[in-house]
Amino acid sequence: MSQPGVQLVSQDKIEFIDLAAQQSRIRPLVEKAILKVLDHGAYVMGPEIDVLESQLATFCGAKYALSCSSGTDALLLVLMAQGIGPGDAVFLPSFTFPATPESVALLGASPVFVDVLTDTFNMDPASLEDSIKRAQAAGLTPKAIIPVDLFGQPVDYDAIEAIAAAHDLWVLCDAAQSFGAKYGNRHVGNIGLATATSFFPAKPLGCYGDGGAVFTNDKDLLDRLKSIRVHGQGVDKYDNVRVGLNARMDTIQAAVLIEKLKIFPDEIEQRQRVADIYNETLGDVVVVPKVMDTATSVWAQYTIVLPDQKTRDGLQAHLKSQGVPAVVYYSKPLQEQVAYKDCYIAGQNLDRSKYLSDRVLSLPMHAYLTRDVQKRIIAAVRGYFE
Numbered sequence: 340m341s342q343p344g345v346q347l348v349s350q351d352k353i354e355f356i357d358l359a360a361q362q363s364r365i366r367p368l369v370e371k372a373i374l375k376v377l378d379h380g381a382y383v384m385g386p387e388i389d390v391l392e393s394q395l396a397t398f399c400g401a402k403y404a405l406s407c408s409s410g411t412d413a414l415l416l417v418l419m420a421q422g423i424g425p426g427d428a429v430f431l432p433s434f435t436f437p438a439t440p441e442s443v444a445l446l447g448a449s450p451v452f453v454d455v456l457t458d459t460f461n462m463d464p465a466s467l468e469d470s471i472k473r474a475q476a477a478g479l480t481p482k483a484i485i486p487v488d489l490f491g492q493p494v495d496y497d498a499i500e501a502i503a504a505a506h507d508l509w510v511l512c513d514a515a516q517s518f519g520a521k522y523g524n525r526h527v528g529n530i531g532l533a534t535a536t537s538f539f540p541a542k543p544l545g546c547y548g549d550g551g552a553v554f555t556n557d558k559d560l561l562d563r564l565k566s567i568r569v570h571g572q573g574v575d576k577y578d579n580v581r582v583g584l585n586a587r588m589d590t591i592q593a594a595v596l597i598e599k600l601k602i603f604p605d606e607i608e609q610r611q612r613v614a615d616i617y618n619e620t621l622g623d624v625v626v627v628p629k630v631m632d633t634a635t636s637v638w639a640q641y642t643i644v645l646p647d648q649k650t651r652d653g654l655q656a657h658l659k660s661q662g663v664p665a666v667v668y669y670s671k672p673l674q675e676q677v678a679y680k681d682c683y684i685a686g687q688n689l690d691r692s693k694y695l696s697d698r699v700l701s702l703p704m705h706a707y708l709t710r711d712v713q714k715r716i717i718a719a720v721r722g723y724f725e
């Protein structure tokens with residue numbers, strides 16, 4: 340039973356993502372785990388790294404998991420290991436976090452933007468076909484696809500994998516938001532040539548700083564990734580057989596993640612419960628997110644779509660006045676970002692990415708959202724339309 344006083348405090352301020360509630364659930368275990376690292380002193384590549392990697396691989400059914408410094412570096416590691424460089428086209432959605440195109444652009448390759456579907460927010464296979472033709476016409480060499488499992492739901496991988504096979508492209512899944520989700524009977528992490536995920540604190544599975552991981556079933560790729568993670572090392576880090584990075588995860592972050600992974604399945608269930616309640620109570624006033632029959636979502640975000648920008652901005656301001664934080668992910672499609680405005684785009688256009696940028700709004704979503712607090716959020720949303 341929670342104490343009335345404590346409950347009052349947590350009811351007063353509504354968190355968008357309640358990391359404090361999660362921490363209080365596991366605090367003694369996390370403290371013990373961190374103290375253990377302080378005791379053994381192997382701050383870099385300590386024993387917790389191996390333990391975490393094998394637990395992560397088991398969790399998603401991938402043969403190999405490689406921990407690293409962030410989700411961005413996880414993407415970069417794979418692209419480097421695959422030799423992506425100038426003249427190569429890598430296809431990715433125009434409605435995503437900038438880390439996705441950044442990893443491609445950093446290597447001098449060309450990110451080619453693909454439009455998304457308005458109901459799942461994920462890469463549109465038809466637009467992907469278009470982009471491949473367009474990239475070829477521009478003299479680029481199509482190499483890879485980075486589908487992004489936006490807001491926690493896997494992309495329609497059957498469709499994407501068919502296109503990849505037809506054009507001899509490989510697939511790097513950006514699962515920064517979807518680790519823990521399933522597509523058919525495959526877990527995210529066990530799809531494509533490799534999968535990159537992020538353990539940034541606000542992601543469904545987060546650490547207490549930056550962290551990420553790569554998953555693959557390909558042993559040769561794993562060996563290249565391991566080398567690149569530590570300065571392109573050969574027999575050791577002072578033997579450099581390729582250009583690499585310093586992309587290791589801190590041992591302390593691994594220690595934290597080992598504790599968090601234990602409660603992750605329960606948290607995924609709680610997130611689904613929160614999403615179910617939103618779906619049931621908001622579906623008649625706003626467009627609620629669609630999850631494909633073939634997939635599950637881990638609900639990195641619960642994102643609704645409003646009829647136009649004015650209504651979206653009005654609702655966001657109204658919610659703020661009611662003490663309900665709501666955030667726009669993402670207010671600009673990538674083709675409108677200064678850094679990426681000259682990138683190649685899909686053959687037709689990227690209208691649906693633009694459409695969503697003007698209309699989406701993400702509501703508070705986390706495993707510790709109580710029914711009472713969620714009722715207040717729902718009442719606030721519905722109140723705007725009454």
Ligand SMILES: *Cc1c(COP(=O)(O)O)cnc(C)c1O
Pocket residue numbers: 409410411412435436438439487513515516536537538539549550551
């Ligand atoms: C968060 C995120 C990343 C990057 O992860 P970091 O750990 O912050 O580097 C990449 N892609 C997507 C879709 C993300 O949401």
